[in-house]
Amino acid sequence: MTTNPTSEPAPAVTLDTSGLLCPLPVYKAALALKGIEPGQILELICTDPGSLADIPAMAHQRGDRLVRTEDRDTTQVFWIEKGTTT
């Protein structure tokens, strides 16, 4: 499943959290987002079964924008555009 396929710019950073469980994907994603500028994109790869719920919630709470979600069998890929408030 791919939602919101867009012509967004390529991710500035890719973070692979395969094998990690909550809270590590969110924790590491937040650290990675600290290192990029507002408007830039973090590509986040997750295998935590909770990530399909957690990552949209994280983006919502932080004020980032989830521009892409891919759900591939056991792996989920998210593109998160850093917002201006965090």
Added chain:
Amino acid sequence: MTVSIQPHPTESTDANTPKRLALVASKGTLDQAYPPLILATTAVSLGWEVGIYFTFYGLDILHKDRFEKLKVASLANPAGPLQVPNIVGAIPGATALATKTMKRWMANSAMPTVPEFIDMARDLNVTFFACATTMGIMNVTETDLIDGCDIAGAAAFLDYAATADVQLFI
């Protein structure tokens, strides 16, 4: 150790004010140390402000000599990592085995240890409130605690929690 806790306004209307999570960590077993630390590190990752009030046995999570040696027992713990009859759980070594089993679960899942979680939370400016009453009751002194704790009583924590968006007792 400095006491950096200040009274907070009773209400904030500033949209830029971060959300706040106020947790009470009241248990000092290995399994029960994880939930407050997981919730705290998650909340700060969401941009929230987080304070944890470590009280009664939960204070062991901040105790220099104990926080690396937290245990989980199988005795009277039917959901624990070592599911054996209580009479077996009472045998010397059963608690050590249950603790070892739980630590192995965590390591196999690439989960941080409790000391690692403490470091993560501290690096992200989570406020650690050490319950002053517990310290008095259990003869814990300031020097027994890890660095970076704020010694506080219930009033100071409630003042912090009064403006929290989420408050949980664990």
